[in-house]
Amino acid sequence: xxxxxxxxxxxxxxxxxxxxxxxxxxxxxxxxxxxxxxxxxxxxxxxxxxxxxxxxxxxxxxxxxxxxxxxxxxxxxxxxxxxxxxxxxxxxxxxxxxxxxxxxxxxxxxxxxxxxxxxxxxxxxxxxxxxxxxxxxxxxxxxxxxxxxxxxxxxxxxxxxxxxxxxxxxxxxxxxxxxxxxxxxxxxxxxxxxxxxxxxxxxxxxxxxxxxxxxxxxxxxxxxxxxxxxxxxxxxxxxxxxxxxxxxxxxxxxxxxxxxxxxxxxxxxxxxxxxxxxxxxxxxxxxxxxxxxxxxxxxxxxxxxxxxxxxxxxxxxxxxxxxxxxxxxxxxxxxxxxxxxxxxxxxxx
Numbered sequence: 001x002x003x004x005x006x007x008x009x010x011x012x013x014x015x016x017x018x019x020x021x022x023x024x025x026x027x028x029x030x031x032x033x034x035x036x037x038x039x040x041x042x043x044x045x046x047x048x049x050x051x052x053x054x055x056x057x058x059x060x061x062x063x064x065x066x067x068x069x070x071x072x073x074x075x076x077x078x079x080x081x082x083x084x085x086x087x088x089x090x091x092x093x094x095x096x097x098x099x100x101x102x103x104x105x106x107x108x109x110x111x112x113x114x115x116x117x118x119x120x121x122x123x124x125x126x127x128x129x130x131x132x133x134x135x136x137x138x139x140x141x142x143x144x145x146x147x148x149x150x151x152x153x154x155x156x157x158x159x160x161x162x163x164x165x166x167x168x169x170x171x172x173x174x175x176x177x178x179x180x181x182x183x184x185x186x187x188x189x190x191x192x193x194x195x196x197x198x199x200x201x202x203x204x205x206x207x208x209x210x211x212x213x214x215x216x217x218x219x220x221x222x223x224x225x226x227x228x229x230x231x232x233x234x235x236x237x238x239x240x241x242x243x244x245x246x247x248x249x250x251x252x253x254x255x256x257x258x259x260x261x262x263x264x265x266x267x268x269x270x271x272x273x274x275x276x277x278x279x280x281x282x283x284x285x286x287x288x289x290x291x292x293x294x295x296x297x298x299x300x301x302x303x304x305x306x307x308x309x310x311x312x313x314x315x316x317x318x319x320x321x322x323x324x325x326x327x328x329x330x331x332x333x334x335x336x337x338x339x340x341x342x343x344x345x346x347x348x349x
Contacts, residue, residue, distance in 0.1 A: 014061035014304045017047035019074060021067040026279035026293065030064070033297040042304050044297075052077050057084030061307040062300050064089050064255070066276045069162070087303045087313035089254040090275040094316065099160035100273045101189055103251065106319060110250050112243045113268045116192040118146055119159055122185045146190065147173060155191045156180065162274055164217075169193075194268050196261035198232070200240055201225070203277070203292055204248045204256045205299050207315070210241045211291050213284070215259065225285050240267050247272050252317020254299065 016034055020027040027046065034044035047063055058081045065088055068074040078092040107114045121137065156168040156179060166186060170176040180188065201215040201224075214229035244258045247269060257277035260267040279296075281289040307313045 012041055014042050014307065015059055016042065016044040016062045016064070016300045016304050017058075017060040018044070018064040019047040019049075019067055019078070021070065023066065023280055025281040025289070027066065029281075029289070029293045030296055030300075033293050034301060037297070037301070039301060042301055044300070049074070049077055052080060054080065055083060057081070057309070058086050060086050061304040061309075062087045062089065064296070064300060065092065068092060069095070069276055082312060082314055085307065085309040085311055085313060087307045089300070089303065089315075090256070091252060091254075091314045091316065093314070094252055094320070095275050098251070098273060100157075100271070101159040103247075103273050104189075106250055107247060107269055107272070110246050112246055113266055115194050115268055115270065116150055118150060118190050120156075120180065120188045120190055122187050123180050123183050124185050126185055143173065150190050150192050153193050155193055156183075156188050157191065158183075159187045159189045161186075162271075162276075194261040194263050194270065196263050196268075198236075198262040200260045200262070200267070202240065202244050202258045202260070203288075203295075204244050204253065204258055205292075205295050206254055206302075207249045207252075208245055209295055209299070210244045211288070211295070212237055212240055212244075213288055217259075222283050225283065225288060227285060236262065236265070236267065243267060243269060248317075250317055250319045252315045252320065254303075254315050255296065 018027045018030055031044040031046065034042070047060065060081065063078065063081060063086055065074070065078055068078055075092055075096060078086075078088050079096075082088045082092060101117065101119050104114045104117050121134075121141075125131075125133070152173075153169055153171050154176075156170055156176065158166050166183060166188075168179045170179055170190075176190070199215050199217060201213050203211040203213070205211075214226040214232070216224050216226055240260055243260070247258055248256055251272075253275055255275060255277070256272065257274040258272040259270045261270050262268075278284060279289065279292045284292070303313070
């Protein structure tokens, strides 16, 4: 009798898993906070990956992904899990296709200010290519036009990447060429420098839940989150929040950070493709850590409750959903046409 009851309970249990790598503080606090809530039918644990069989569902209603950007095997696992009905946060299909240069173009379309940016071909040719692979490329590039458009000093960074890896400040053309030679096969962006008076990093959960943090990117990593910051105008905070919501709803990210540099009162979105953002207590500080743990737990619980086994439970964002909506066939309005006989039929008394 007790064994049967236990099996029945497990069938109705929705598990929330977190997939992570080197980080320590956030994953364990996240699991602990969900389980502390003692919500009937929901529990959280560290994801265990064993045999990954095509189209086989996982044991998880929800998986928070914190590591697949560095482990291709995990990315494949998460896509397979999503097909089986797991709500993966963030959508592994979109994250595989997304990159920072495209995000800047999308930001311009939806009315969020971004720095002037161009994309540069990799300094070293990709493997298995030759000169003939680039016969469509102008040579040399119109460097003069590029420099006039961007100006100096400027920043050069990978068009797809994060964690402040391979980010360069360049002072002039010679400096750019010297540093570009260090980037190997990375495709780089050259971006206008925004000389800012204020800088913000914002957690964005579920597309609309925004937590704004004052940030100083020029400080050492563990000192970047400003503890005793000066007050900020309410109108600026509202604009930043509105821009965060616009960007994350367009991109479909459930868990992201957005960075803004404020110049002349205008917040420019600098970096908003961080689907596994820093959430370590030692860098973000206790207050920010408490916020992200609590709100990430609530997000995961709400997705677990809404999750429907056997079908896709992913967030795609308005950029994708609007494309499908635009191409959907428009149903013709139903019209009633009276036949000639009906028109001639005498009215009943």
